[in-house]
Each structure stands twice: as structure tokens, then as C-alpha cells.
Amino acid sequence: MSAPTPAPQRVIAYVDGFNLFFGLKSKGWKQFYWLDVHRAALALLRSGQRLVEVKYFTSRVSSAHGDPAQARRQAIYLEALATLPSVSLYFGHYLSKAVRCHACGAQWQKHDEKMTDVNIATELLVDAFEDRFDTALLVSAESDLAGPILRLRALFPGKRVVVVFPPDRASKRLEQIASATLHVGRGVLAGAQLPDEVIKPSGFALQRPESWR
Numbered sequence: 001m002s003a004p005t006p007a008p009q010r011v012i013a014y015v016d017g018f019n020l021f022f023g024l025k026s027k028g029w030k031q032f033y034w035l036d037v038h039r040a041a042l043a044l045l046r047s048g049q050r051l052v053e054v055k056y057f058t059s060r061v062s063s064a065h066g067d068p069a070q071a072r073r074q075a076i077y078l079e080a081l082a083t084l085p086s087v088s089l090y091f092g093h094y095l096s097k098a099v100r101c102h103a104c105g106a107q108w109q110k111h112d113e114k115m116t117d118v119n120i121a122t123e124l125l126v127d128a129f130e131d132r133f134d135t136a137l138l139v140s141a142e143s144d145l146a147g148p149i150l151r152l153r154a155l156f157p158g159k160r161v162v163v164v165f166p167p168d169r170a171s172k173r174l175e176q177i178a179s180a181t182l183h184v185g186r187g188v189l190a191g192a193q194l195p196d197e198v199i200k201p202s203g204f205a206l207q208r209p210e211s212w213r
Contacts, residue, residue, distance in 0.1 A: 008050040009134040012127055013041035014120050016140030016166075017058030020184075023141070023166030032189040033212045034077065038084045039192035044137060044164060044182060052133060055123055056081060057116045059092040073209045080198040080206045090123065092116045121148035128156050135160040139184070141169035149177055 015037050024032055041054050061074050081087055092115025120140070125148060127133055136152075138145065138161060149161050160179035165171070167184055175181050198206040 006048070008048055010052045010132065011041075011045060011049050011135045011137055012052050012133040013037070013044070013054045013137040013139060014124060015041075015054060015056045016116060016120060016138075016142055017056055018116065019140045019142055019169060020166040023169040023184075024189075026168045029167065029186075029189065030212050032186075032193065034080075034194050034196075034208045035189065036084065036192045036194045037081065038087055040184070040188055041137060043188045043192055044184075049135065051086070054084070054087045055090060055120075056087060057090045057092070057119050059116065069209075073212070076206050076209065079200065080194055083198055083200055083206075090119045092119060117142060117144045120145060124148055124152055124161075128152050128159055133159065135162060135179075137162050137164055138178075139164040139166060141165050141171045141174065143171045143173045146173050146177055149174070153177070153179070 020035075021033070024030070037054050037056055038051075041051055045051060058078070060078075061071050078089060082089060120138070124136060124138070127136070136159070138149070140163070149163075152159065152161060162180045162182060163171075163174045163178040164182045164184055165174075167186075167189075194208065196208045200206060
């Protein structure tokens, strides 16, 4: 009698949206902004693994003075992501504060993205406590996530945390404490683009922004 086939390992992907976006931006890869995160996560799986869910973390931006369509492009992309199977969106927020140059006295507004790290850490630990995954795929190079990863691995030594570094991003600290590390390559990105037209359940068509082609 043959041995029973083992159940596939359950995987949840946690995507740090801004870390991924700025990695793509620093590489000049605008053509990959229209990313299907579900297909990208599937491409990162190994044999014997099953994707349970993709959790995408971001904050809504305000358009910059030199780019009035910035917020609209992001809104279209987020609406497109919301149509994907097993993809959930989690939002932080931006905090604006005045910054002054001590040398010249010039003042400007600085916008800091808040809550993404906390939201990722919360979801990682809650999902581990609820035994929803065997392996977590963390798409980020944010070293502030080292603490939650260390805690998770100490509490649940049977669970793995695989850190997936976005393009042009890395973290020695995360590399040291992760179960394993991967890098998102050009091939994965090119093979995981949304169709140019995404149809919402209502029938409304979302178009890929022209500047992302």
C-alpha cells in the first residue's frame, strides 16, 4: 500500500505595497506597476504548496503638485486588485508634518506613510495564532518587521517565514532571521501583469494607465 499523499503546505503572501512600488520605481520598471499580485505570488510557490490568500498593504496617496493624476492611477490599480481572487487590501495612512532646513530656513511638508508595518505584523501574528498558514511569504525589505518575524518563529517553530525582496531592495537583518529569502525577478513581474482592461463585477472597465505601459 502506498503512503498517503501529504497535504499541500498552506501559504499566505503579505505584500508591502509601497516597498514593492518604490523598488520598481528605482529600477525604472513602470511597465510592471500594473501587477497581478495573486499571479505573482503563485509564481513564487514551490511544488507541494497552495496559496491561501494574498494580503496587500498600502496607503492612499495624494497627488503631487507635479503629477496631478498620481492618486487617480493608484485608485484605479487598487480597484483592479480588489477584483482578484483571494486578495485582501489593508490600508494605513499618510501623516504630514512640516520640516525646516536648519541651514537655509526653508520649510516644506514631508509625508510619512504610517501603519503598514503594524498592519503586516498584526496579520502575520493573528494568522499564525489561528493556524491559517504553514509558510508566510513576506514581500518586503522593511527591517522594522524583524521583531514580528522573530516573535512568530519563536512561538511557532514549525512555521516558516520566507522574505521576498522587491527589485532593488534588500535587508541584511531580514536575511539573517528569515527561514529563507527570495528576490522578485523580472520574469515573475513580466508574467504576472493584469490585463490592460480589468472588468469589475458591476461591469465597469478599469483601464491600465497609459504611463504604466
